[in-house]
Amino acid sequence: MYWLERHQLDNLVKKLTESYELFGPRRDEVSGEIIFDRLSHPQQLDLKAPIPYNPPKYILFPHYEEILKYRYDRQSKKVVLGRVSHLKPKALVGLRSCDLTGILCLDRFFLGQEFVDEVYLEHRKKLFLISNTCVRPFPQCFCVCTDSGPSAREGFDLDLTRVGDRYLVEIGSKKGQSLAEELGLKKAGEEAAELKKKVVDESVSSFDAFALENKAWISRATNRLTTGFIKPEVWEYIGNQCFECGACSFVCPTCSCFNVEDVNRLDGATDRLRTWDSCSFEGYTKMAGDHNPRKPVEDRRNKRFFCKLSYSQSKKYLRPGCVGCGRCARVCPGDIGLPNVVTYIRREITGE
Amino acid sequence: MSYHRGVCNFCGTGCGHLLQVEEGRVRGVYPLPGHPLSQGRLCVRGWHLHELLQTEERITTAFIRKNGELQQVSLAQALDYVTEKLKKIKGEEIAFLASPRASNEDNYLFGKLARAVMKSNNLSLASDAGQEASARVLLSGGSWPAATGSLARLKQADFILVAGGDLTKQNPIIASEIHRARRAGALVVTVSPRKTQMARLSQVHLRPAPGTFFLVFEGLTRILYEEKKIKADYLEKHTENFQAFFKKLDQVDLGEVVARTGLSREILTEVAQKFYQSKLTYAFYPTGVQSLGQRTMAALFNLMLLSGKLGQNEGGIIPVTGISNLLGSYDLGLSPAFLPGYLVASEEKNIQKLEELWQTPLSRKQGQSVSVCLTENESLRALVVVDHDEEIIRNVNRIKELELVVYFGAYHNNFASLAQVIIPRPSYAEAEGTFTNAERRVQLSRKKVDPPPEVRPLWKNLTELARALGHDWKYQSAEEIFSEIAKVVPQYSKLTYRQLESHLGIKWPCDEKHPQGTDYLQLPEAGSKFRFVLEENVRPQAQSIAEEKANFPFRLTVGRSNYFWHQNSLMKRTFIPKREYNALLLLYPKGFVEVSEEDALRLQLREKQPVRIVSESAEMTLAARISPDVLPGQLYIPYFIEEMIPEFLLRQAAELEKNEEFFLPVRLEKGG
Numbered sequence A: 001m002y003w004l005e006r007h008q009l010d011n012l013v014k015k016l017t018e019s020y021e022l023f024g025p026r027r028d029e030v031s032g033e034i035i036f037d038r039l040s041h042p043q044q045l046d047l048k049a050p051i052p053y054n055p056p057k058y059i060l061f062p063h064y065e066e067i068l069k070y071r072y073d074r075q076s077k078k079v080v081l082g083r084v085s086h087l088k089p090k091a092l093v094g095l096r097s098c099d100l101t102g103i104l105c106l107d108r109f110f111l112g113q114e115f116v117d118e119v120y121l122e123h124r125k126k127l128f129l130i131s132n133t134c135v136r137p138f139p140q141c142f143c144v145c146t147d148s149g150p151s152a153r154e155g156f157d158l159d160l161t162r163v164g165d166r167y168l169v170e171i172g173s174k175k176g177q178s179l180a181e182e183l184g185l186k187k188a189g190e191e192a193a194e195l196k197k198k199v200v201d202e203s204v205s206s207f208d209a210f211a212l213e214n215k216a217w218i219s220r221a222t223n224r225l226t227t228g229f230i231k232p233e234v235w236e237y238i239g240n241q242c243f244e245c246g247a248c249s250f251v252c253p254t255c256s257c258f259n260v261e262d263v264n265r266l267d268g269a270t271d272r273l274r275t276w277d278s279c280s281f282e283g284y285t286k287m288a289g290d291h292n293p294r295k296p297v298e299d300r301r302n303k304r305f306f307c308k309l310s311y312s313q314s315k316k317y318l319r320p321g322c323v324g325c326g327r328c329a330r331v332c333p334g335d336i337g338l339p340n341v342v343t344y345i346r347r348e349i350t351g352e
Numbered sequence B: 001m002s003y004h005r006g007v008c009n010f011c012g013t014g015c016g017h018l019l020q021v022e023e024g025r026v027r028g029v030y031p032l033p034g035h036p037l038s039q040g041r042l043c044v045r046g047w048h049l050h051e052l053l054q055t056e057e058r059i060t061t062a063f064i065r066k067n068g069e070l071q072q073v074s075l076a077q078a079l080d081y082v083t084e085k086l087k088k089i090k091g092e093e094i095a096f097l098a099s100p101r102a103s104n105e106d107n108y109l110f111g112k113l114a115r116a117v118m119k120s121n122n123l124s125l126a127s128d129a130g131q132e133a134s135a136r137v138l139l140s141g142g143s144w145p146a147a148t149g150s151l152a153r154l155k156q157a158d159f160i161l162v163a164g165g166d167l168t169k170q171n172p173i174i175a176s177e178i179h180r181a182r183r184a185g186a187l188v189v190t191v192s193p194r195k196t197q198m199a200r201l202s203q204v205h206l207r208p209a210p211g212t213f214f215l216v217f218e219g220l221t222r223i224l225y226e227e228k229k230i231k232a233d234y235l236e237k238h239t240e241n242f243q244a245f246f247k248k249l250d251q252v253d254l255g256e257v258v259a260r261t262g263l264s265r266e267i268l269t270e271v272a273q274k275f276y277q278s279k280l281t282y283a284f285y286p287t288g289v290q291s292l293g294q295r296t297m298a299a300l301f302n303l304m305l306l307s308g309k310l311g312q313n314e315g316g317i318i319p320v321t322g323i324s325n326l327l328g329s330y331d332l333g334l335s336p337a338f339l340p341g342y343l344v345a346s347e348e349k350n351i352q353k354l355e356e357l358w359q360t361p362l363s364r365k366q367g368q369s370v371s372v373c374l375t376e377n378e379s380l381r382a383l384v385v386v387d388h389d390e391e392i393i394r395n396v397n398r399i400k401e402l403e404l405v406v407y408f409g410a411y412h413n414n415f416a417s418l419a420q421v422i423i424p425r426p427s428y429a430e431a432e433g434t435f436t437n438a439e440r441r442v443q444l445s446r447k448k449v450d451p452p453p454e455v456r457p458l459w460k461n462l463t464e465l466a467r468a469l470g471h472d473w474k475y476q477s478a479e480e481i482f483s484e485i486a487k488v489v490p491q492y493s494k495l496t497y498r499q500l501e502s503h504l505g506i507k508w509p510c511d512e513k514h515p516q517g518t519d520y521l522q523l524p525e526a527g528s529k530f531r532f533v534l535e536e537n538v539r540p541q542a543q544s545i546a547e548e549k550a551n552f553p554f555r556l557t558v559g560r561s562n563y564f565w566h567q568n569s570l571m572k573r574t575f576i577p578k579r580e581y582n583a584l585l586l587l588y589p590k591g592f593v594e595v596s597e598e599d600a601l602r603l604q605l606r607e608k609q610p611v612r613i614v615s616e617s618a619e620m621t622l623a624a625r626i627s628p629d630v631l632p633g634q635l636y637i638p639y640f641i642e643e644m645i646p647e648f649l650l651r652q653a654a655e656l657e658k659n660e661e662f663f664l665p666v667r668l669e670k671g672g
């Protein structure tokens, strides 16, 4: 591990902007809220900011993206294919551990299965990732229940932990190593690991006091979901409250549903587009022949929570599909974010 | 790539969003946390706005029809052509159809072009019957003509009445606020014949027979009066005609209310009592297409007034505008009834005031709405239209006869194809302007991307036209127009772009007395009072009280839906909302009619079985969809998918859309 002094932070950021587009948490001037955004000035970076309202997912899995361009040539009767790729390398600075874990989940989905998603891979290859330990959780957080925070264990190039007014830097990759060396960071001594552990332990033990929004019962809920012991009335109750907006999927760092559309452009070419999608939509599971396996909305809701919490899913991702960021609770018009669902399930178990 | 603050442009909720812009194109959208109303939520439409903003199905150049074909021309040629034509047209020969989706600045100049340049008062929106009725009722009650309460304290409400429509579909984020209030302890009472999602989210659902809405509120008022649950002090101090209103209440027959609405006296009494006891009370109804009738709005207003619920606190009446800038359009006088600032258009002193501000003589001729012009005004020769985004066009044949139809729009659609001249408009993200949501919140939206090269803001083209027609308009920016609006519209008098820029909207009235805007309607000041809206002040209800005949035992109503509310051609340019729409169409390619489980059993109908709907004048065939959402004796057709709307409905669309209380007596026969 290394030490990054306060004044070296600027050097780090400056260095990164030489080869990367810089992304990180910034504060919106008018609303005062935190957004994970492209930073036009390095000074916009706010490492003390609470968890951003949006996960960094859009940077490697955009809301709307041309993944292929093709043109049918009438004369030769041939299809000319072209990839639309002009991706710039990007540095994501100040990732919260839950969001980094989210990226690792997306990796498993897009890269870790039978087929490798080339488009995603290209985004992914060009990223430089710097995570940032949460020395104290935010009200919506429950990563301690989903094993995804408050400190990152893997997947970063560099990991920062604030200790006093400087940062402990953990190296996660060769890229990270060379950047630390280039910046001339001071090697930390033996005590570093102990120091970091202390910060993280303190953070974990402060969840009870600070992470008040979501009283988690995740493991019991997981159990229930997997064994299917949840009464249909509970799902119906939840389903009635769903406005079918799709937000819970869109804001989730691990949701990877997408839709593919071919759009004919005015210049004669066709763009194949990939856009975000959500299992909350009726059309998402619609099959030919008028058969929709998850027609009633409560079934579609139930599907999402299965995806996030059941064992079978966890096996696929080697971890729960939920990383405990609490975002789906904030954006849900129906007030049925995952933490609330867990509460309903808990009530059912305890008969409250 | 970065995120820019903005305002969703679909419905009158006006949710705050962030548009993700990359290389001059909008690539994504995300809810803006911290927005005072939407607080980081969007509905399915708002989450897909970027798909619409990316479409290439845009109007990017001007066109003139020559020998029946639209031909591409330069912007200057198109404006010249229109100028020459307009020079030969008199005020009463032309009508102006404005867009409730356009900015205040564009709308203001559009209205000014009609009234000040063309001397025409034939100026209106297309789907606003409810909005006008609502403004009239509130004004005649001595209130201001829009939301009297503030949604900021909705979560502390103890009683919420939701009358008509389905807010979970029309204005989902306002419905979400109501849902949260309920979870925080409010009693939510929904009044609608159909079991909507809003009704499912309410503790009490009153289902009056179609056409009897007003009786519900008149009945509740009568019960309170009978039980002496009135705020005598409040009435004495703050209202002027309560004696006359009491006389009217003496005539309300509760027996008739119970018989016609089908609601029991017990439930009405229970609701009335809870309503009376509540401290922070809200009443919501949708405006625009499929609103309530004017008599119903008046009855609701009187109910609130009798119990002293107006002007006391943040509670109040919230007319919910279905389209983004519907309220702003009325604020700026895009109606034959009102000049900018809700000055009654027929009063001489108001016209003189506007003449002074605009420094030009105005016509005294009473204006007509565009739909009235098209059906009744035989001297009509020309029509100027902004972004008519409904696929359904009534009076097509009359429009085809006109000498001149000018269409200003961003997207090709059925209306554009009827035009002789088409002039492109920027999309919502390509121009700046202000929009006024249902809470009276005026919000500034900055330009985020450049429009295509030939495309300029509407106000610019209107300015050019006015200049060519001899009026020395000098507007150089939307901001300049806004500062003129502040001079003309009293409710906007202290608003400036500078102030709006550092706020997430400011609620009018924003004037001398309330320089920071106004949260909710206060009690009237000394010298003025609230008034009960008595029937004689109210235009007769536009509603068929047609007695059902034995031949036509069913009451057919229509409604709209989430994705394709009201024929919106915009949604068809998105992917996900369009797919959702197609999903329904795949299931019922010929459209469907919802029948209650009881009637289906009685008539032995199967799901998807073809049925014939027969009215006195026409018939159509659709598939039956057996639904728990309609009551026996009622039928429901979602009025949003063009393909599902056969001639049958089209012919009656004008009435069916007038308000939600309208129904058509029909009979249902098996077989296609």
Ligand code: SF4
Pocket: A051, A096, A097, A098, A099, A134, A136, A137, A138, A141, A142, A143, A144, A148, A149, A150, A151, A323, A324, A325
């Ligand atoms: S969920 Fe955990 S990792 Fe994520 S921001 Fe909260 S504390 Fe940090």
Ligand code: SF4
Pocket: A248, A251, A252, A253, A254, A308, A321, A322, A323, A324, A325, A326, A327, A328, A329, A337, A338, A339
């Ligand atoms: S399910 Fe909800 S809390 Fe869990 S990771 Fe997704 S958005 Fe965050």
Ligand code: SF4
Pocket: A241, A242, A243, A244, A245, A246, A247, A248, A249, A280, A301, A328, A331, A332, A333, A334, A335, A336, A337
């Ligand atoms: S965010 Fe809430 S309302 Fe929207 S789809 Fe998800 S569960 Fe339903």
Ligand code: SF4
Pocket: B008, B009, B010, B011, B012, B013, B014, B015, B038, B041, B042, B043, B044, B045, B046, B047, B171, B172, B173, B174
């Ligand atoms: S509720 Fe209305 S304003 Fe808000 S996101 Fe939906 S359509 Fe847009």
